[in-house]
């Protein structure tokens with residue numbers, strides 16, 4: 129199976145007044161085509177930043193300070209997204225990789241309608257196809273409107289503009305036209321076309337009465353419906369990779385199940401690869417093929433779901449498994465506290481809390497190594513260093 | 516869409532607001548004795564005290580309050596605000612009407628320059644946070660903000676009128692004034708820039724524009740900082756929100772992210788403070804017109820106040836109340852236009 133994306137030694141730091149937050153310290157992982165990779169770990173361990181680094185969208189005062197994100201595009205070319213220019217990134221974001229976030233109400237712009245926000249994705253990434261459809265429609269109207277001089281004049285004018293955009297002629301002129309109130313109206317046809325597609329997408333995602341919903345503002349929808357709209361925006365252009373960052377954490381339990389089911393179904397239907405971020409091991413078991421476990425800015429273990437649950441190797445993963453509340457079993461919390469990432473522990477960042485720590489753990493950082501086939505662990509217990 | 520219903524509701528609210536404004540001014544009037552109030556309706560100083568008593572009786576100035584208010588508001592609505600002693604004993608309403616076009620001309624040039632410049636600089640400042648352009652914009656807007664209005668006006672006058680000798684103060688040069696007041700120049704609107712065009716005398720328009728530039732700059736200097744500051748901080752806040760990250764993750768260009776997504780949300784607080792801005796602008800107008808010898812309504816009010824011309828000052832107050840209420844009406848409607856959440860409730 130080929131890899132869709134591979135993160136190599138990603139380093140992310142935040143430059144705050146309190147000091148430099150070493151949020152990600154050489155994160156390594158890859159996602160295979162067609163799979164769902166779960167990314168699990170406690171709050172603050174760097175799951176969201178790992179997801180955002182794929183988009184090269186770390187918010188300030190954060191910066192990506194090292195590493196590569198190797199992404200296989202739809203055309204089959206491999207690109208390092210961290211060395212791509214802004215225009216190149218914009219062509220990939222939203223079209224080939226998409227992200228959905230934890231809080232649907234915060235992900236939607238409160239002052240634009242749902243239809244507008246979904247259409248935007250089509251207008252950005254599918255302009256050519258929209259233009260083609262629009263020009264065809266204008267031609268039909270020109271056929272029908274023999275004799276209506278003014279109407280024909282306007283139609284001709286609009287067609288001319290559309291054809292110019294299509295041929296990507298004088299983009300500056302187009303940009304200026306777009307700022308002039310009355311002339312800007314020519315875009316209405318394009319927008320109407322995009323909105324039609326948006327409505328049909330909303331219908332596909334199980335939103336009842338999509339025509340009405342398209343004209344609604346985010347505050348008029350429930351959390352579950354908002355998240356469906358966000359998923360619609362993410363899947364509009366049929367991306368190869370979907371990063372889902374705790375998409376159900378802020379929703380009611382019953383709605384959670386429905387959204388998870390929706391993501392599973394869409395994944396099947398669109399053949400999308402998913403990076404599924406969560407802190408909930410139950411959701412991991414339900415959704416994922418493989419799991420990557422993160423601790424304090426490092427990926428500490430990667431393996432198949434079954435393997436991770438049956439045979440966790442890293443002491444942190446073991447502790448995490450034992451902390452799942454289960455009937456009839458003792459519930460153990462992990463001793464100690466989550467480290468401060470301004471002054472993280474030396475060597476293995478887990479060593480102050482690790483029950484199996486040995487001397488070298490405080491000195492040397494363990495590398496993520498393939499201990500068994502498809503089972504990666506970053507721990508000195510397995511790399512021969514403890515002897 | 517609830518926009519229409521919202522506008523209707525908001526316009527209906529305008530009526531009690533206006534009633535409140537008139538009641539307030541009527542209340543101020545009660546500080547004066549009937550005799551003093553009567554003298555407001557008499558040209559010059561009456562030789563015979565009977566004249567005053569006749570006015571009191573005719574205008575019901577000693578009647579119970581509600582009756583007094585009824586007669587007073589009827590007179591106000593028919594345009595009788597008393598006599599402006601500080602403006603050569605013409606009716607206050609006439610004096611106001613003479614000044615309004617000049618002030619309107621001043622304000623109509625100032626408001627767009629304040630709003631567009633303020634929003635533009637605020638966005639620029641926020642987008643380039645902590646870079647050189649941000650610092651420069653912030654320093655200049657703080658200076659503009661802290662300069663007293665008359666001070667900035669005097670600096671502008673001494674540089675451009677005194678030092679560089681561009682034009683003199685006033686609304687027009689003497690030559691243009693002569694033409695404008697001559698019988699074959701028709702003052703359609705009393706707004707010189709427009710009347711110049713309507714009379715086919717473009718040089719009058721240019722002359723008027725030259726005279727209006729500095730007062731407009733002065734009003735802009737003192738008001739733009741408020742918009743810049745509010746726009747900058749609200750823009751910074753919006754840019755850190757989740758929907759901006761979503762917009763970027765959708766592949767939108769920076770231009771769209773900033774000028775579509777963040778800007779519209781960031782404008783909400785700016786619209787809210789625009790009401791305050793109107794108040795500031797009105798005071799600014801009084802001082803600016805006085806210093807620039809620009810004969811608008813602010814100039815009229817300042818001179819009336821200096822000469823204790825009560826009817827004129829109250830007439831001006833009524834005008835200010837009206838302008839303020841209309842400004843707030845516009846603010847509220849714009850607010851609802853930008854933010855759909857306001858329209859419901």
Ligand SMILES: Nc1ncnc2c1ncn2[C@@H]1O[C@H](COP(=O)(O)OP(=O)(O)O)[C@@H](O)[C@H]1O
Nearest residue numbers: 142144149151170171172173174175176177469
């Ligand atoms: N804006 C920020 N300023 C400073 N540090 C931040 C900021 N955002 C994230 N971090 C740091 O990055 C770490 C990882 O954050 P995040 O990826 O959001 O964690 P998760 O998604 O696993 O809860 C946090 O522990 C925090 O220290």
Ligand code: SF4
Nearest residue numbers: 476479482489507508
């Ligand atoms: S490297 Fe050492 S401290 Fe870290 S998890 Fe392994 S045993 Fe524990």
Ligand SMILES: [Mg+2]
Nearest residue numbers: 175176177373
């Ligand atoms: Mg997170």
